Amino acid sequence: GEILELKTTINTMVDQLGSFAAEVTRVAREVGSEGRLGGQAEVADVSGTWRRLTENVNELAANLTGQVRAIAEVTSAVARGDLTRTVAVEAPGEVGALKDNINSMVESLRATTRANEEQDWLKTHLARISGGIQGRRDLTTVARLIMREVPPLVHAQYGCFFLAQDGAQGAVGSERSEPAEGEGPAPELVAIASYGLPDDPASGPRRFRVGQSLVGQAAADHRVIVVDELPPGYAPVLTGTGSADPSALIVLPIVFEGQVLGALELASLRPFAPLHRDFLEQFTELLGVNVSSLTANARTDELLERSQLLTAELSARSGELQARQRELQRSNAELQDKAALLADRNRDIERKNHQIEQARQELEERAQELARASLYKSEFLANMSHELRTPLNSLLILAQLLAQNSEGNLTEKQADYAAVIHSAGSDLLQLINDILDLSKVEAGRMDVHPEPVSLQRVLDYVDVTFRPVADERGLEFTVSGAPSAGEGLVTDEARLRQVLRNLVSNALKFTRTGGVSLRVQPAGPQEVPDSLRGAGPVLAFRVIDTGIGIPPEQLESVFDAFQQGDSGADRAYGGTGLGLSISREVSRLLGGTITAESTMGRGSCFTLFLPEHDGRTQARSGPDTAGEEQDGPAPAVTFAAPVDDEGLRDRTVLLVDDDTRNVYALTEVLKSAGMQVLTADNGEAGIRLLAAHPEVDLVVMDLMMAGLDGYATTRAIRAMPRMAELPVVVVTAKAMPGDRTEALAAGASDYVVKPVAPDRLLTALRTWLAPR
Structure with a gap:
């Protein structure tokens, strides 16, 4: 239930x-x-x-x-x-x-x-x-390796490696952006390797000074520069099919112990990650050590190479020394045998050394005597020149005035006597000039003044100077030049004239029948002397005569001072034998040379070989004045009576000279031109006369005077009121180098060497007297 x-x-x-x-x-x-x-x-x-x-x-x-x-x-x-x-x-x-x-x-x-x-x-x-x-020792190779590895690693699309270099293209380090005063230019940052950059000049320079551009500024400041927003079009990244603009840029200096060794520049299409930036900064620090090491290695390699070369040389020399040592060992036996002999000879050598020392002391004394003699010679030549030119001045002027017979009171024969006196005096003047020229050549004091020269003008001068002489002697005389010869001739025209004058005068002197010719043409390659090889275009000035000729054994000796081809030539033809010696030395000063060819009884040919461009020296101080009055030989002279000159008539001249002969001669010349002449026999009297006669238009000044000489007198005149512009023409017998420069420095307006021809003196005065 x-x-x-x-x-x-x-x-x-x-x-x-x-x-x-x-x-x-x-x-x-x-x-x-x-x-x-x-x-x-x-x-x-x-x-x-x-x-x-x-x-x-x-x-x-x-x-x-x-x-x-x-x-x-x-x-x-x-x-x-x-x-x-x-x-x-x-x-x-x-x-x-x-x-x-x-x-x-x-x-x-x-x-x-x-x-x-x-x-x-x-x-x-x-x-x-x-x-x-x-293990790599070449900086360029290392830079290329870095450009291959680093940009892809940090996602960069282009990069550039800059190395600091000096002017000699060697790697250097720099601690500052600008050079200090007095130092050379700052090192440059030069691109030596790149990644993704086109080889296009339009892409901008790849070389910067430290401090120039962002690359240079990063190097100067020793700091990293980052730009995250690049403008469009900045260094586009190119591919095979297109291009793109990078958006980020980073510049990193390569520094080691405060020295900038280079820089890296990288650009990317996107901003650089912090990891990549850290990597780049650490890498550049490491790279600084490597670049410094490579630079040191390069220098070490260079030193090693030099050391190896020296080692090879030392090894070669060591072999030679060893061979010599073996030879010395073989010789030692002989030397030992000769040791006894040498001991005896040493005593003889000691005696001879004593004799040599005595001879050396005698040579030193002789050298000192020669130096004193050279000084005495220069002083003697200067004094001789002055003492000879002073009477020659009055002799030549008065002889010329007599030969002119402007008053007509001399017979023709008497005028001829005066002309002969003038010609003989001119020959004596030429001899004085030759001796002075030779002295200056031997002393190395003759100067040259290269300048563009008209060859035609030189040829015309030779023709005008010597044609009357040739015509008087019944000789044929020709002067010719090739059409293209001497178009760019650069030399000392006065010295060239002097050489040609001596050669032509010499040819005319030794030629009785036939003729003399001067031919100028470019020298062929085979005939240029060895001393002028490589001197550029060379001109050949040939003086050819049909004279007596020179024996072959005497062709060189004719160029020695006081020498002529025939020992009796000086008696038969006259002359001192200085002309050719001076001509050869002058030709060497001009950069050329003279050669001679001759056949006895048929004539001679003297050739002056002269470079068209004498660029060896510039004109030096101390112009040469000797010989400037005598531009040719001393032929029979024809004199014209002085012509009254409107520019000189009634002008007042103060003549300051302590030599009564010169005062007389110069006064006659000046008066013959219609000038009023005031005379003073010393500097003090000249200054007093000038102060008392303000109407004086010009002063003719001698230099060698007792008391106040010409230099001091000229300086005193220049210090007088209103006398700064008064023409002062020095007429003097001082003809040594430096005399003209000293006179002009003292205030002289012009410088004329005695003896002076009347027409030349009047021309000089006319130059300085402005028309009224």
Whole structure:
């Protein structure tokens, strides 16, 4: 009945409770004791509360299983090195805190791992590239290697390696952007390798001074320059199918111990990552050490190469020394045998050394005597020139005035006597000039003044000077020049005239029948003397005569001073034998030379070979004045009476000279031109006369006077009021180098050497007297 049902119900409940307890105990044991997850309580034929309790237990076990398994999976993944996983299951309370701690731990491990990986990446690539650099000794090769490796590594699309170089194109270091005062220019940063850059001149210069452009500024400041927003069109990155504009630029200086060795410039289509920037900064520091080491290695290699060359030379010399040593060893035996002999000879040598020392002292004394003699010779020549020219001046002027016979009170024969006196005096003047020229040549004091020269003008001068002489002697005389000869001739025209004058005068002197000719043409390659090889175009001035000729054995001696081809030629033809000697020395001063060819009885040919361009020396100080009055030989002279000159008539001249003969002669010349003459025999008297006669238009001044000489008198005149512009023409017998310069420096307006021809003196005065 009902009790049975109750019994059955209670028994059923007891069974279900036992089953439920058993299952819950089992699940608890598996989870708590055995550590197995995923177990579920299985109670059959339950419903209601027991079913809900079973489901709650199973849900609790399932939640715990999911949480633990999620945590286990993440921790297992972390253990395997997978740091991408996180615990995503929902868990409250302590399990949730555990989940958060595990996730925080994973994130920390992930950041640490990422940092370690970045450091590993940095160190790996730094080591790899540094290893690639090791062992290389050429900077250009290293720069190209860096440009191949670094830009792709930091995702750069172009790059450029700049090396600091000095003016000699060698690698250098610089600590400043500008050179200090007095030093050379600052080093330049020169691109020696690139990545992705086109070889296009339009892309801009690849060479910068330190401090110029961003590259130079980064080098000057020793700091990295980063530009993250580049303007469009800046250094586009080119590919085979198109182009793109980079957006980020970085410039890094390469520095070692404060010295800039170079710079790197990189550009990218996207901003540079911090990792890449760290890599570049560390790399440039490392690169500074490598570049410095490579530079030092290059210098070491250079020194090593020099050392090897020296070693080879030393080795070769060592071999020679060894060979000599063997020879010396062979010679030692002989030397030992001769030692006794040498001991005896040493005594003889000592005696001879004593004699040599005495001779040396005597030579030194002789040298001092020669130096004194040379000084005395120069002083003697200067004094001789002055003492001879002073009487010659009055002699030639008065002889010319007598020969002119302007008053008609002389017979024709008397006028001829005067002309002969003038001609003899002119010959004496030429002799004085020749002696002075020879003295200056021997002393090395003759100057040349190269300038463009008209060859035609020189030829015309020779023709006008010597044609009257040739006509008087009944000789044929021709002067000719090749059409293209001498168009660019640069030489000293006065010296060239002097040489040609001596050669032609010499040819006319030794020619009685036939003729004399001067021919000028370019010298052929085969005839140019060896001394002028490589001197450029050379002109040949040939003076050909049909005279007596010169014996072959005397062709060279005729160029010696005071020598002529025939020992009796000086008596038969006259002359001193100085002309050819002076001509050869002058030709050498002009950069040329003179050669001679001759056949006895048929004539001679003297050839002056002269370079068209004499660029060896510039004009030097101390112009030569000797000989400037005598431009040709002294033939029979024809004199014309002086012509009254409107420019000179009634002009007042003050003549200051202490030689009464010169005063007389010059006064007659000046009066013959219609001039008023005041005379003073010393400088003081001249100054007083000038102060008392303000109407004086010009002063003719001698230099060698007792008391106040011409130099001091001229300086005193220049110091007088209103006398700064008064013409002062020096007429003097001082004809040594430097005399003219000294006179002009004292204030003289012009310088004329005695003896002076009357027409030349009047021409000089006319130059300085302005028309009224």
